[in-house]
Amino acid sequence: MNRDSLVIVGVVLITLIVLGSAYMAVSRGVAPSLLEKRGSGGSQHQKTGASKTTSGKPAGGSGGKTTTRRTTTMKAPFDFKSLFMKKTEFSITYDFYQDRKKKGSGSLYVKGVSKRRVDFKFAQGQTIMITKGDLNIYCFKQAQSQWQCFQSTNKEAIERRFGGSGKSGDPVEKGQQEFTSPVYNGTRTYAGKMCYCYYVTKSKKVTVNGVDKLGTAWMEICVTRDGIPAYYLFLWKSKDGKSTVRTEMIARTISYSVPDSVFNPPVEPRPLP
Numbered sequence: 001m002n003r004d005s006l007v008i009v010g011v012v013l014i015t016l017i018v019l020g021s022a023y024m025a026v027s028r029g030v031a032p033s034l035l036e037k038r039g040s041g042g043s044q045h046q047k048t049g050a051s052k053t054t055s056g057k058p059a060g061g062s063g064g065k066t067t068t069r070r071t072t073t074m075k076a077p078f079d080f081k082s083l084f085m086k087k088t089e090f091s092i093t094y095d096f097y098q099d100r101k102k103k104g105s106g107s108l109y110v111k112g113v114s115k116r117r118v119d120f121k122f123a124q125g126q127t128i129m130i131t132k133g134d135l136n137i138y139c140f141k142q143a144q145s146q147w148q149c150f151q152s153t154n155k156e157a158i159e160r161r162f163g164g165s166g167k168s169g170d171p172v173e174k175g176q177q178e179f180t181s182p183v184y185n186g187t188r189t190y191a192g193k194m195c196y197c198y199y200v201t202k203s204k205k206v207t208v209n210g211v212d213k214l215g216t217a218w219m220e221i222c223v224t225r226d227g228i229p230a231y232y233l234f235l236w237k238s239k240d241g242k243s244t245v246r247t248e249m250i251a252r253t254i255s256y257s258v259p260d261s262v263f264n265p266p267v268e269p270r271p272l273p
Helices: 003-021 155-161 171-178
Strands: 051-056 066-071 089-098 101-111 115-122 125-132 135-142 148-152 183-190 193-208 211-223 229-238 244-255
Touching: 135 155, 148 155, 183 211, 183 229, 193 229, 193 244
Parallel strands: none
Antiparallel strands: 051 066, 089 101, 089 244, 101 115, 115 125, 125 135, 135 148, 183 193, 193 211, 211 229, 229 244
16 A cells, blocks of 8 residues: 555544543543534534633634634533434534534444444545444455455454554444543534534544654534434544644434445455455
C-alpha cells in the first residue's frame, strides 16, 4: 500500500475508535471547547442549570466570535449506557470534517448485534470496513483503480496490517463497556432529530509531524432518543498549546431499514496475507 492508502486507513481507524472505544477516563466538568458554536455542526439548545456566557475565538484557530456556555449542574435525561445503540437496525450518512473543513463523506450501517459496516469516501479514494460476527472484511479503492478486499477473523491483525495499532478492539463493544460515567453536555439537533450529547476526556499522546506529544483529548457522541449516534467529535490539544487535532462526523440522514446485501463486499475478499 502507498502513503495515500495508509492515510485513508488511518482516518477510518480513528473514526472507529471514536465510535466506541473513545469513552475511558472521565474528568468531571464541561469542556469549553465542546460547547463552542460549531461552524459545521448542528444547532445547539439551551442547557439546564446555572450557566455563564463568555465570548472568544473558537477552537482550531478559526476567526470570529463564539458563545461558550459553562454549566456544572446539568442533569442527563438518560443514562448513556442504556441509550447507546438501543436501536439495532439503522443507517446514517455523514459529512466528515477535519479542523472544521469538509474532507469527505461516510456511512454507518448496523443490523442486529453482529453486523456493521463503515464506509468513507475522500478525494484520494474509498474504504469499507465490514464486521459480520467474527469475520472482519477491509476493502479499499484508490481513485482510478479497482477494489481490493481482505478478510480475517483476527480483528487486531487486520488493523495492524492496514496501519492501525491492533489494540482498538471492537468499537461498539468497547463503547458499551468503557463509557460508564460520561459527562452530559446538553442537546443539539442533527439530521433533523433532537440529540443528547455526552463526552469524556483523558490524557493522550498524539504523533504530530513525527513527534509524540502529550495532550488532552475530548471525545463526544450525540445520540438520538433511540441511541443512534448522529455526531462524533475527537478533539485533542497538546500540553504546550501549539498543536490541535479536531475530527468530526455529522449526520445528514438517518434511515431505519438496512438490507442484508449492504454487508456484501464489492469484490470477493482474499485471506489476510
